[in-house]
Amino acid sequence: MPKQDSSKTKDNKLTSRRDFLRSAGNYTVASLSGAAMLLSDPKPAKANVTWEEHFQKNYRLMTDEEKQEAIERLETRYSEEYGKQVTVDGTPSIEGVLFGYALNIQKCIGCRRCVKACVAENNQSRGDEQQIEWIRVLRMEKGKFSEADRDQHGYPESFGVQVGGNAYKPAGVVLEGQHYYEPEQVPEKDAFYFPMQCMQCEKPPCVKVCPVRTTYRDPDGIVVIDYNWCIGCRMCIGACPYWARRFNWGEPNLPKEEMNPVTHYLGNRPRMKGVVEKCSFCVQRTRKGRWTACVEVCPVGARKFGNLLDPNSEIRKVLAKKKVFRLRADLNTYPKFFYYMD
Amino acid sequence: MTCYRNHQTLFGLCLLLFLFTSPLLATENQTDQECFESRDGMSQVRVREISPGLVNVKCSSTTGGVLWWGDPFAGTIPMGDMDIEADYSNEEAVVKPREPELDKNKMLTICSMACHDGNYVPIPHSKTPRPLKMHLDTVPDAMNLKHGKGNIWCLDCHHLVERTKLIDNFGYSISFNQPQKLCGKCHGQVYRAWRDGLHGKRIGMWDKGGKKRWWVCTECHNPHDVEQKERNSGFAQLRPEPAPNLPKGMVNADHERMHHGAHPDETGHE
Numbered sequence: 001m002p003k004q005d006s007s008k009t010k011d012n013k014l015t016s017r018r019d020f021l022r023s024a025g026n027y028t029v030a031s032l033s034g035a036a037m038l039l040s041d042p043k044p045a046k047a048n049v050t051w052e053e054h055f056q057k058n059y060r061l062m063t064d065e066e067k068q069e070a071i072e073r074l075e076t077r078y079s080e081e082y083g084k085q086v087t088v089d090g091t092p093s094i095e096g097v098l099f100g101y102a103l104n105i106q107k108c109i110g111c112r113r114c115v116k117a118c119v120a121e122n123n124q125s126r127g128d129e130q131q132i133e134w135i136r137v138l139r140m141e142k143g144k145f146s147e148a149d150r151d152q153h154g155y156p157e158s159f160g161v162q163v164g165g166n167a168y169k170p171a172g173v174v175l176e177g178q179h180y181y182e183p184e185q186v187p188e189k190d191a192f193y194f195p196m197q198c199m200q201c202e203k204p205p206c207v208k209v210c211p212v213r214t215t216y217r218d219p220d221g222i223v224v225i226d227y228n229w230c231i232g233c234r235m236c237i238g239a240c241p242y243w244a245r246r247f248n249w250g251e252p253n254l255p256k257e258e259m260n261p262v263t264h265y266l267g268n269r270p271r272m273k274g275v276v277e278k279c280s281f282c283v284q285r286t287r288k289g290r291w292t293a294c295v296e297v298c299p300v301g302a303r304k305f306g307n308l309l310d311p312n313s314e315i316r317k318v319l320a321k322k323k324v325f326r327l328r329a330d331l332n333t334y335p336k337f338f339y340y341m342d
Numbered sequence: 343m344t345c346y347r348n349h350q351t352l353f354g355l356c357l358l359l360f361l362f363t364s365p366l367l368a369t370e371n372q373t374d375q376e377c378f379e380s381r382d383g384m385s386q387v388r389v390r391e392i393s394p395g396l397v398n399v400k401c402s403s404t405t406g407g408v409l410w411w412g413d414p415f416a417g418t419i420p421m422g423d424m425d426i427e428a429d430y431s432n433e434e435a436v437v438k439p440r441e442p443e444l445d446k447n448k449m450l451t452i453c454s455m456a457c458h459d460g461n462y463v464p465i466p467h468s469k470t471p472r473p474l475k476m477h478l479d480t481v482p483d484a485m486n487l488k489h490g491k492g493n494i495w496c497l498d499c500h501h502l503v504e505r506t507k508l509i510d511n512f513g514y515s516i517s518f519n520q521p522q523k524l525c526g527k528c529h530g531q532v533y534r535a536w537r538d539g540l541h542g543k544r545i546g547m548w549d550k551g552g553k554k555r556w557w558v559c560t561e562c563h564n565p566h567d568v569e570q571k572e573r574n575s576g577f578a579q580l581r582p583e584p585a586p587n588l589p590k591g592m593v594n595a596d597h598e599r600m601h602h603g604a605h606p607d608e609t610g611h612e
Contacts, residue, residue: 084395107577109575109577109579109580110582111405111407111580111581111582111583112582112583112584112585113402113405113407113409113583115583115586116402116409116583117409117410120400120409120410121410128587131586131587133586136586174601175599175600175601176598177598178595178598178599179585179586179595179598180585180586180588180595180598181582181585181598182582182584182585183582184581185579185580185581185582186579186580186581186582187575187577187579286548289547289548289549289552290546290547290548291544291545291546291547291548293410295545295548296410296411296414296545297408297409297410297411298543299379299380299407299543299562299577299580300380300543300562300577301541301542301543301544301557301562304539304540305548306548307548307549307550310550312550313548313550314538314539314540317538317539317540318540321540322540
């Protein structure tokens with residue numbers, strides 16, 4: 001202890017003890033009042049909701065009343081946070097509906113309007129620090145195959161048994177997909193574009209690996225996430241072969257004026273730091289009969305969406321009449337997202 | 343922004359920055375702003391408030407394209423007597439009329455009344471395509487018609503004496519609001535695909551019986567220049583939305599543009 005302290009008078013020591021008790025008392029009062037604040041005032045919505053949210057069940061295991069309570073809590077909190085009337089929908093799957101999506105890769109011009117429409121609709125984080133986009137568009141090179149590039153010799157003399165094509169001399173497309181292409185204008189002459197998003201698999205690897213079962217597949221085919229139960233382990237991101245899931249490494253940046261107040265509990269409600277998110281087929285729209293934001297915004301009409309169980313739906317006509325393929329069908333994930341050509 | 347976290351000395355700077363940027367932010371999605379739906383310059387839509395806090399469309403601040411429809415049916419009319427053979431008796435189908443868009447400055451109306459009423463300008467006797475060096479002001483691509491590979495010309499589609507109308511193969515007039523009646527004459531396969539919802543675009547409700555807004559041919563395609571030069575895509579080129587942010591620490595995306603060519607030593611094995 002420093003010298004000057006030891007030379008203090010008795011009064012000073014008493015004062016110090018008194019001060020100590022006073023301050024201890026203050027701390028106690030402060031902590032009690034803090035707890036009281038957390039439970040009641042002065043920020044009732046935020047504090048109550050946070051407390052309740054921490055102890056709520058997995059959304060799937062909630063009773064209807066509990067779901068309603070959770071939704072109302074969120075509505076109150078979001079409305080206060082974003083300064084507008086926010087609705088949180090809890091509409092379950094529609095009976096007799098299995099959602100399917102089809103994308104015409106021959107038509108897609110790579111304008112990325114779907115990407116930005118998705119961000120606007122689904123309240124993704126934006127900005128330089130923490131940008132999240134559920135859709136990504138790959139630019140692919142058109143193949144250049146020529147007789148000269150064909151090599152009949154296979155492996156060079158005395159190596160292996162490969163016949164046709166040379167393992168060391170590529171022919172055709174030799175540029176891998178580009179994410180960050182930025183031409184003046186699209187579509188470009190020598191390119192085609194390949195948008196990817198959540199495939200809403202029938203056997204989703206992400207669901208299989210989730211240790212807390214926060215992500216699951218609803219009967220209408222949409223793979224959803226209960227953000228409150230996500231522990232941020234990112235197992236699902238590792239498991240997804242389509243690179244469809246995104247992780248909120250930081251607090252999401254969602255400007256109040258740009259926030260879409262029409263939300264769904266399992267879809268576009270504002271996310272928190274440390275949770276995974278992904279395309280939910282605009283669950284807040286599609287379960288109400290609306291098309292997804294990306295379908296509506298595509299300027300060339302390359303995107304089709306509908307009920308796979310309805311034989312007269314557009315999506316079924318696409319599957320019946322066009323040349324259709326699914327991405328990485330070899331993995332047996334059975335995506336509900338189809339690509340097609342005219 | 344780092345401004346929130348850092349010292350107070352930056353506060354003034356942040357305030358200045360805010361003062362400079364806030365007017366820009368405020369202008370975004372401002373009502374009365376105009377943006378395009380599919381074709382830049384030919385399918386314009388004006389942003390307006392349809393209910394408190396809800397606008398009919400949101401525009402992209404970078405490219406000026408529509409990004410989001412608040413009300414997909416704003417400004418539409420019933421599809422009416424359009425020649426749709428499928429059963430749409432249970433569905434409400436609407437379209438956005440093209441005539442107001444095309445005849446904003448009343449040029450078509452004036453042309454029809456002033457000269458092309460069958461009296462002033464003689465009706466051509468021959469239907470052989472010929473270069474038409476006039477009206478480049480109203481039809482900038484008149485000298486560069488890329489429709490039908492040079493085998494068709496103005497009066498194959500436009501009415502002889504009614505410039506506010508199109509014409510079908512039998513001489514009957516077709517409204518500019520229903521261009522598919524004209525286009526379907528030659529492009530039957532595409533027309534049928536459009537009718538089934540496989541070609542083109544619709545917005546609104548996906549479900550059976552839901553209300554849908556149909557896009558008609560000329561909302562997306564430029565009938566004077568369908569081929570769009572060398573790209574031959576049928577759709578005009580436009581500026582893309584910005585690319586996603588590069589991952590932290592990556593300075594550019596050059597790695598993506600590298601062609602993986604032949605092995606340096608093509609003759610031998612390593």
